[in-house]
C-alpha cells in the first residue's frame with residue numbers, strides 16, 4: 596500500500612462524533628494547573644475503555660500523575676509522540692457545550708479540544724489496521740500553565756525516557772508551521788524601604804521613595820527594551836522586556852513602604868537564558884544600590900527559546916500529511932507563545948505545534964472549530980502512518 600493510500604485510510608477512520616465525546620469528557624473534568632487529576636483520570640479511563648494499556652507516571656507530581664498510552668506497530672521503529680497538557684488556567688470553570696460548529700468550555704481551545712483530536716487520531720490509526728512499524732506515544736500531563744506550573748512534570752517525564760523521536764503538539768495554532776519561538780521568563784520585583792507607613796508630612800528626611808525607585812525601574816527597563824528591539828530573529832521576532840503591573844500605596848498622602856512590579860522577559864533563539872537572567876539581576880542590584888531600597892526579585896524561567904530543525908524527517912511527513920488532508924503545505928512562521936515544544940527542543944527532539952482553529956485561550960470564552968478538530972485528527976493520523984513507515988525504509 597502506498598504512503599498516500601495508507602494515510603488516506605487512517606484519516607478516513609476519524610470519527611467526528613467520537614472525537615466530540617472525548618473532548619466533552621475532558622472538558623467536563625475541571626483541571627486548573629496543579630490539580631489536573633480529574634481530567635487526566637478521565638483520559639486514562641477512556642483509553643482503557645478503548646482497550647489501551649495506560650501508565651500513570653507521576654513525573655514528580657503525585658497529585659496528578661500523567662497519562663501515557665502506546666499504539667505499537669507490528670515492527671519496531673520510530674516513535675511519534677502526541678503530547679499535550681490537560682491543565683487549564685485558573686479561571687472559573689465553564690462546562691462543555693456545542694454551539695453551532697464550535698466546541699466551547701474550559702480548555703476547548705487550550706488544549707483539551709486538541710488533545711481529543713490527538714486521541715481520536717490514535718484510535719483512527721488503530722481502526723485502519725494499525726501501524727506496520729514504529730509507534731504512537733500519547734502523553735498528557737499537568738503543570739503547563741504559568742505561573743502555576745513551569746513544565747516541570749513534562750521535563751521529568753522526558754528525563755525518565757518517556758519521549759518520542761518526534762512530537763506533535765495540538766495547541767491552537769494552525770495557519771503556519773511554527774519554526775521558531777522566543778524563550779520566556781516571568782519576573783516580580785518588590786521594592787521596600789525601612790520604617791512604618793506614615794503621613795506624607797511626617798516622613799523622616801532621607802528616606803528612600805519606593806514609588807520613585809519603581810519609576811526608575813520602569814524607565815531602565817524601557818531603555819533595555821529599546822536596546823532589545825535590535826536583537827531579532829527572522830522568524831521568532833525580537834527580544835523584549837515588558838512591564839504589565841505596577842502597584843504601590845494605600846491612600847494619596849501616605850508615604851508607602853513597598854512598590855511591586857511584574858512583567859515578562861522574552862529572548863530570541865541563540866541567546867542564553869542564563870545570560871538574560873544575570874543581566875536582569877544586575878539591573879535590580881544596581882537599582883537597590885542607587886536608591887537605597889531593599890529589592891526582592893522573583894525571576895522564573897518559563898521555557899527556553901525554540902527552533903525547529905527543518906531537516907528532521909517529521910517535518911516532511913507532517914507537511915505531506917497536510918498536503919493530503921488540507922490540500923497544501925504550511926508556510927513557515929513564528930510560534931508566538933511558549934509551549935511544550937520549547938521543552939522538547941531543549942532535548943534536541945523536533946516538535947511541531949499544530950492544532951485546531953480556536954480562540955479565547957485564557958478567557959471564559961474558549962472555543963474550537965469542530966470541523967477543524969476533525970481535520971487535525973486526520974492530519975495527525977496521516978502523519979503517524981507516514982512516520983511509522985519511515986522505520987522500514989532506510990532510504991527515507
Ligand SMILES: [Zn+2]
Pocket residue numbers: 680705706739766934
Ligand atoms: Zn496550552
